[in-house]
Amino acid sequence: MTTPQLTKNQSLVFDVLEKAEGPLSAYTILDKLRDHGFRAPLQVYRALEKLLEYGVVHRLESINSFVACAHPGDNCHSHGIVAFAICESCGQVMEFHDHEVDHRLMGWVRGQKFKPEKTTIEIRGLCEACAA
Amino acid sequence: MTTPQLTKNQSLVFDVLEKAEGPLSAYTILDKLRDHGFRAPLQVYRALEKLLEYGVVHRLESINSFVACAHPGDNCHSHGIVAFAICESCGQVMEFHDHEVDHRLMGWVRGQKFKPEKTTIEIRGLCEACAA
C-alpha cells in the first residue's frame, strides 16, 4: 500500500501518534486534538481508518489502542505478519516480524483450508526497564 | 490451573458458551441468561473472570468475545501459547498451538529482555465452508 498525501485530519492524528511515547486510545487522541478543532470521536476514527489502510499506523487489539508504525518508509509489512511486544507498565511497544512464525501459522491454516485475512500477534508483559 | 467446582453463575455462563456455535460477547451471554435471573453485565463479567482464570474459557481480543476452550480436560494450555483461527463469516473458532511458534516468539522477546505475561495470536479469515 503506497501512502498518498495525508489530509488535514489524517496528518493531525498521525502527528499525535508519532510524537506519543506509546499507544493511544482514540479518545485520548481526540482530547489531544481538541485545540485543533476536533470535537467528535468520528473525526479520529475516520482518520485512523485511513492511516491503518496505508499501513502507517497499527491497531493493538488487546489494548484498544493505536500506535504509529515503528518502521517508517518500510514496506516489510506487506510481506508478513507484524508482532508486537507491549509493556503493560510504561506502554512502550516493540514491533517485529519473523518469517518462521508466519510460515508456521500460515502452514497450519493452509492445512485447515482456512483463508486468513488479518492476523494479530500481541505479547503483553514488561519491558527490560520496567521488569527490573 | 486446576478447576474447582463452579458456582451457580459460573456454571450458567459456561454452559451458554459450551452450547454456542461460536464466540459470544458478554452482553449476548447476558441476554441468554435473563430467563435465569441475570440482570446486569457484572454477573457475566465476574463469572467470565473466573472461567478465564481456570482456563476453561478464552477471550478473543480481536472480537471482544469469549469462547469455551476446545480442549476440555486438557492441560496443554499451560505449556504454550494458544492460537485461534476465527471465521469472520460463520464465527467458527479453531484453537491450536505450535511449539515452534512459541519458541520463535519467546526467543525474540528473550533477546529484548522483555518479560512476557500473556500472548495473543488470532487469525481472522474465512473457514473452509465459508470461503467456498
Added chain:
DNA sequence: GCAATTGATGTAATAACATAACATCTGCAA
C-alpha cells in the same frame, strides 16, 4: 461556467463493551 460526482469533514445521537462502588448473602471457621 456549471451540474455531477467523489472524498473528506462536522455534528448529534446511539450502540457496544467494561468497570466502580456499595449493599447483601452464604458458608465456614475461630
Added chain:
DNA sequence: TTGCAGATGTTATGTTATTACATCAATTGC
C-alpha cells in the same frame, strides 16, 4: 455467635465504536 471470605445483586458510570445525516471542497465531464 461472631467474624471473615467469597459470591452475588444492583445502580450508576466510564470507555470504546458506529449510525445517520448534513455540509464542504476538489475534480470531472459537459
